[in-house]
Amino acid sequence: MTENRKLIKIATAGSVDDGKSTLIGRLLYDTGSLTTDKLEAIERNSKQKGYDYLDFSLATDGLVAEREQGITIDVAHIYFNTDKTNFIVADTPGHVEYTRNMVTGASTSQVAIILIDARKGVIEQTYRHFFISNLLRLSHVVVAVNKMDLVDYDEEVYLKIRSDFEALVEKSDFSADQITFIPISALKGENVSQKSEMMSWYVGNTLLDHLEVLEPSDLQESSTARFPVQFVIRPKTEAYHDFRGFAGKVYGGNLKKGDLITVLPSFTESKIKSIHFFENEIEEAIAGSAVTITLENEVNVSRGDMIVRSSELPKSEKSIIATICQVNNKPLRVGDKYTLQHGVNSVLAKVDQIQAKIHTDFSGEEAVDQLRLNDIGKVTFKLSKPIHFDPYLQNKSTGSFILIDEGSFDTVSVGFID
Amino acid sequence: MRDDNFREMDLNKPKRNIKLAIMSNQYIPNPKEAESIHILREVAAQFEKPVLLFSGGKDSITLVRLAQKAFYPARIPFPLLHIDTGHNFPETIAFRDQLVEELGLELIVRNVQDSIDQGKVTEERGRYASRNTLQTTTLLDAIEEFKFDACIGGARRDEEKARAKERVFSVRDDFGQWDEKNQRPELFDMLNGRIHQGQNVRVFPISNWTELDVWEYIKNEQIKIPSIYFAHKREVFFRDGMVWTANQHVYRDHSEEVVERMVRFRTVGDMTCTAAVLSEADTLEAVVEEIRQSTISERGARIDDKRSEAAMEKRKKVGYF
Incomplete structure (x- = not known):
C-alpha cells in the first residue's frame, strides 16, 4: 500500500x-x-x-x-x-x-x-x-x-x-x-x-x-518457520462446506504448500494442503504474512496450537529459565502463580526460583527474594503444561512471553526465554 | 491477480528471496495490514461479544475490508454497530446500507435522537451545536444493552496527540472511562484481553496506520467509499476559515452567506462537526495525491477538536470513542 x-x-x-x-x-x-x-x-x-x-x-x-x-x-x-x-x-x-x-x-x-x-x-x-x-x-x-x-x-x-x-x-x-x-x-x-x-x-x-x-x-527472519494458530476458520457455507482453515501469522521463516508439518502439542504430522490470503491461494507464505492454512488430513487443531515443519521442531519444556522485566507495581515472588501468555497460547506458571536481579548498568547481579517494577532478573518457572518455544536469541516471537495476574488481569512481566 | 500486494518480486527485496519468487508468484505481506489482521483475529478469539463500531467513514470501511480478509472464506464473526446522530450525510447512510447488503453483514443501529427523547442527554444549542459528544451516552447504552465486551474502532494514533498513547487493546471501566496512567503495556504483538465483569475493551486494529496509509490502501484495494469523499458541488458557507455544509442541522447566522463550491470531505463524521475542503479531486488517485501534498492535518477539519487544545483527551476520559 x-x-x-x-x-x-x-x-x-x-x-x-x-x-x-x-x-x-x-x-x-x-x-x-x-x-x-x-x-x-x-x-x-x-x-x-x-x-x-x-x-x-x-x-x-x-x-x-x-x-x-x-x-x-x-x-x-x-x-x-x-x-x-x-x-x-x-x-x-x-x-x-x-x-x-x-x-x-x-x-x-x-x-x-x-x-x-x-x-x-x-x-x-x-x-x-x-x-x-x-x-x-x-x-x-x-x-x-x-x-x-x-x-x-x-x-x-x-x-x-x-x-x-x-x-x-x-x-x-x-x-x-x-x-x-x-x-x-x-x-x-x-x-x-x-x-x-x-x-x-x-x-x-x-x-x-x-x-x-x-x-x-530482524532476528526472526533468519530462523525457522513458526505458525501459532490464532483462530480456526470454518465457514459452514455451501461453497466451503468442508473448509477447515487455521488462521495465524507466520514467524521466523517461510512455509510452503506441500511442507511436511507437525502440530504441537499433539505432535500429529501432516502436510500443508493450501495457503490462503483472502481470495487468493498462494504457494508460499513468507515471515510476517497473516494467512490461513489447510492441512491434508483431518487433524485436530485449535487456538494456541503451533504448526512447524517436522524437520524443525522447537523445544518443548515444562520448566523454563527466562530473563524477566517486571512491568507492574506488583512484585514477583517465589511461589506466585500467573497465567503465562506465550504468543496466542496460555498456560499456568509458578515462580520456582528467582536466581538473581540483574543490574541494568552492566555491573553484575545480586540475590533478591522479589523483583519489583522495572527490575530485570533471571527466573525459573514451573508450567502446568509444556510450552513449545525457541530461545529468544533465535526467535523473538516464540522466545518471549508475558505474565498476567489472575486477580487484576494486568500484564505484570515480560519474559525472554534462555 | 487483482490484489496489488501480489506482484513479481521487485529487486529491492532481499536477494535470498529472488529464486523463490521466480518459482512462484509470491505474496509480499504489507506489514501494517498483517498486523491489523492479527489484531482482528485476536479479538474474535479472546472475546465473547465483539462489535465493530461503524461510522460509514473511510477508517471503519477499511476495518471492514481487513475483517473480511482476516476471516475469509468465513463471514465476519461480529456485527457492525452504527451510532447514528441523525445528522449524518445521507450519502453515508445509503453507502452503509449498501455495504451491509453486499457483504451480508449484521448491522445494529442506535440513535442519538432516542437518547435525547429519553431525556438522557440534552441537545446543544447555538453556533457550534453538535451531537458529536452526545454519541457517548448512546454508545455506552448500546454496549450495556448487547453486553458487548470488545468494541473495534478505526481510530489511529496519528490522528491526534492524545491518541498517540492509546493501546491496541484499551481497557475501559464500567463507565467507559479511559485511565491513561494505568494502561497495560503491550509487548511484541501479544495482546492481553482479559477483563472483569462490566469492563470492556476498545480495540484499534489500525492504530499504526497514517491517513496516507489508509488512502493508499483504499486505492490499491479498490475499496468503495461514500461519494462525499470525492469532489462534488455543494451548498456551503465559510466560518473561522473553514468550509461548512449549509443544511438545516447546521446552525448558521443570517450574515453567513451560502455559496456553491466544489468540495470534498476528508473525514465523515456528523454534519455539524465535519468541515469540507475546497477540492477538485474527483478520483481516488487525485484524492491520494492531494492527501500526500496536503498541509492541513485531518483533525484540523474536525470542529469538535477546535474547542480546546485538550479537547480529545477530555472526551476520551469520559468514554468517547
Missing part, C-alpha cells in the same frame, strides 16, 4: 532534558510531516512560553498532565515517512523508574536511538538504555550525541563520549558495526537531516540518511 516503502520501527531513549522530543519534532519538521495546523500550534505555544525558537518538543508531548510537567510519561507512537521509508517511532521516557516503557517500546522496534547530552556525556541512564537495547537484541543502535551547539561543536567532546560508549559496547553482545555514532543538534537541526557545516570534522551520514539506509534484519 505504501508503494513498497520499507517499514522501520525505532525506539528512542534518553534522559529527561536530553532533547528527545525536540529531536522527534525536528525529524517530523524536516520530513514535512508537521502539518500547517500543528506547526501553528507549536508556534503559538512557543510564543506563549516566551521562547525565541520553535519548541518542537510540543509536537509529541501528548497528554495534558505531561504538558504541565513538561516531560513524557508513557510510550507514544509517532509516524513519518520519506519517499523511501515509513518510520514508526516509539517514544519512551527516560526516567530511572521507567525501564518498563523502554522495554515496551523496544519490543516492537528494530532500531534504538540513544540520546546523550554532549555536556553530560555517558551517564547511568545511557547504560540502562543500552542494556535494554542489548537485552531485546535490537538490530541497530544509533548513539546521537545531542546538544553539540552547547559545546561549541567540539570534536574532542564527541570523541570522548564515543570512546566511553565503545567501552560499553565491549560488555554487550553487539558487534561494532551495529552501533553508529552521530553528533547532532536537534534544536538547530545540525546533522539531523541537513549535514552540519559547524561539524565538518564529522564525515558520516546525517541521522535521517542513516535511518534510511538501514536494512533491519
